Amino acid sequence: MFAPRTTPWPLVALFTAGYLAPYLLPTTVGRLDSDLPLSATQAGAVGSALLLSSAAAGFVLASRVERIGARTLARLGLALALLGYGGAALSTAIPAVVAGAIVGGFGSGTATTVAATLIAGQRDPHRASTAGLLTVSALAGAVYLTVPHLGPGHGLPLAAIALTALAVWPLTGRLPVGTPVAPARHDKARLPHARSGLLLAAAMVCWSLAQNSLWGVSGRIGLEQAHLGEATVGVVFAVALGAGLTGVLAAGALGARLGRAIPIGGGTVLIAVCIALSASATDLGSFAAGEIAWNTLYPVVLSYLIGLAASLDPRGRWAVLVGSASSLGTAAGPLTGSVLSAQAGFPEIGAPEQPVVEIPVETSAVPAQRAYDKAGSEVF
Template identity: 30%
Template sequence: MSPRDASEARDPVSLVVGAIVAQVIGGLVTQMSPFMIDGLMAGLSLSERDAGLVATVEFLTLALAAIAIAPVLPRFSNRRVSLLAVALALLAQGASIFGASLASVALLRGLAGVGEGALYAVSLSIVASRSSNPDKVYGYFQVVWALGSVALFAVGGQLTATFALRGILSLIAGVTLALAPLLLLIPGARVQSHGAVATGATRVSPLLGITTLAAVVLYLTVSAAVYTFSAPLGERSGLNTNSVGYALTVGTLVGLAGAGAATALNVRWGRAIPISGFCVVFTLVTLALCLSHNPTVYVVALVASVVIFYFSIPYLFGLAAALDSSGRWAAAAGSAYLVGFAVGPLFGGAVIMEVGYAGLGAVCVAITAIVWGLAMVVCRQLSGTAAPRADGCL
């Protein structure tokens, strides 16, 4: 089957919906992390450091759980794993609403992270192992995040302002509970190495998988670093915090264009061309944000950064999905994503302290060039060892 045929193949609606639900539940806390930090500080009177510690505990357990479960997922029923994971997450989330101390909340959020990490890994694994076109479904993930984030940000901000920590934790638990029944749509049988990725795919070197994970971690690190400091960058351009917030809201809405483009294009042009494209655009956007003091340039660049982020993620996950038919590397890519997301703010702050915002731009551009090089190595290797349908890099 040609790449075009693969891009036009349709997946069962139940598979797509189940995978999206697992993705949303697994990644919800990272999406709502700004309100989590604010709620922890207001609800428990924690310092920025202690509030950040709680968030870090959950993010790390989330990432570690995804890493730990990724290699063994093909041995178990994804539906059973998902239901056990969501039960653990709900139990810990519900209990953490009533946590009264730093230690108790950190412990409970860490337990929630274990369940969330398992769900995040499942969401990527089942798409890689069972979907006829993983890149397209990963594009659907980004469409849902872009649409859902608008409502979640509005409600989350209001609940956090009114009820502090209990408000935002109740929202996360409520969304999890509401979506949990849809996890029953996830296939119950173990992976039998079928689907598009399995067709013509061959075993790849573990080094190639590590190369892919390194590209994901590095790209998310620089993306998170620039995103985290978007407000200070806006202030350098003469904008206030409210204006930056409006720009981010607009960027999230416009970001649908990036997610939609990735979904529509998927692997029609392979992966090498889209990956090269978003690396170039991200480089230009980063330089504009870090070097310019013009407010118009800042707003355009910020909105463009959100669009390119939603466009880029499906291709990075799709690259990992092409590595094997069981979805193990795709699941591991999810944990790499979370590690990069967690490291980004710390990395950005350290670079700014040493060499300023211009230095941050230069360092991010250099790392993006490394990301592009690593991705091209993977694409070239896959093109030489698998059928076009299996890797989509041709």
């Protein structure tokens, strides 16, 4: 397959194609709100439907990558992403946009499932996952810098995701076709470390919900509360994602030297502070500081979580299932954030007594990682 000490770039590209939609969530939801006859809550619901569809793909396909074949599933996912996001980008009919977002979300989830499964089987899954985070952060940053200068319209960020899927398609030829697994043998291969996996999955739902409830409305915070222009908000997001590259590089350099308890637990607490700062921002300085610090820390913690999930099962099933559980929290984020911001205002979303309080649950997953001597990458 891939040389053990080289970066598996086809997997990195597939990871990027699957993860780009969540990274572009603020501009996608914001433009649905401004370009189509949708309320902020309705636009958030569309974003949630997209991510929920992506999570469903992970739950459905987690144990089927080997039987169906990585190449086949990857191409199916990319095709669905191209057709779904592309169709939504070209249409102004709300039912078509919603349907396209759901189809595209399932495609993104399928691509992520294949990438997660194969990355978990790598000799160094942390290397592959950090490379994927670097690539998707850089691409999303470029989109945030470019889209505001291309004009209004909800279709631009959706088109960017669709074109990424198209660009990655040729690289799927290097993915394994898969070898059929005998049904009896396959069914007896139970998931190892069930308690740790379930605990990590439950924690990830809370972790993702807490963060994405604000991430999904970050664009609106910049526009409405901090009184910034779309181009300025785009620059802040691009710089923030660029800072995230630094965080990923730092995580890759540190590796397992600090264990996982400190990066995951300590990083999550610091993220909570950043969320509160961003939610209460009223000017460029506070908004940029919160977003940049937040996006610097987020991929660091995420890279360790991905590696933790990948190390639970070399066949990658926990990496996919935990990632899909995370996507459930992510999926509820845009709608939750939109509803809370409409009812209580942006600062209350980032207040410590709001969903962020569930962060300690995340740290409770840390002892499990030590018990099983996990090696890490990232939780999808």
